[in-house]
Amino acid sequence: MVKSNKKYVIIYSCIITAIALVFGILYYEKFFIHSYEKKALLELTYAQQYLSQGEINKALNKKKTKINYLGFLGIISKYPFTKAGNISKFYAGICYYKLGIYKESIKMMESFSAKDDILFSIKYGFIGDAFSQMQDKEKALIYYIKAAKVKENELTTPLYYYKAALLNFYMKRYKKSKYLLEKIEMDYPSFLYKRNVEKYIMFINNKL
Known part of the structure; x- marks a missing residue:
C-alpha cells in the first residue's frame, strides 16, 4: 500500500511539474517575448522613418549616435530573436548597399531569414546587386538566377532574369543573354x- 502511494505521488509530481513547465513557457511567450516584440517594433518604426527620408546613416545608426533610438543595427543587437530584429537585418543590408559597403550588405542579407517568397527573392537579388557592384559578375549571376527561381511570379522572376540577361550581355555571352531574354x-x-x-534580342540577332 505504501509503495502504491509513493508511485502515485511520483506520477502526480511529474504531472504538476509538466503543467508548471507548460504554463512557464506560455507565460514567457505571452509576456516576456511579446513585450520585447512591442519594444523592438517601436524602434523599427523610427529607423524605417529615417530610411524613407533618405537618412541612411541615421536609419542604420552605425556609429551608435547618442540619441533616443537604436537604428537597425541597435535593434539587431538588442532584440536578436524578434521579428523586428530579423527584418532589421534586411533593412541594414539595404542601408549598407546604399552606402556602398557591399560586403556588409551581403553579410546582413545572408543572415536575414525570409519566409515570404517575394522577400526571399529580393534578398537574393540584393546579394546579386552587391556582387555586381564588387565586379564579381559570376557570383552576381548565380544570385540573380536564384532570385528568379525562388518562386515563379510576375514581379521578381522576370526582373532578375532580366538582370542576369544584361550581365551576360555585357560579358558578351550573347547566347545565354538571348535565352533569358x-x-x-x-x-x-x-x-x-x-x-x-525586344531591343536587346534584336541587337543580339544582328550580332550573331
Missing part, C-alpha cells in the same frame, strides 16, 4: 521593360 518575352509578356527586352 526570350524566356522573359515568352513567359512574362507584361514585363515592365518589355521594349528593352
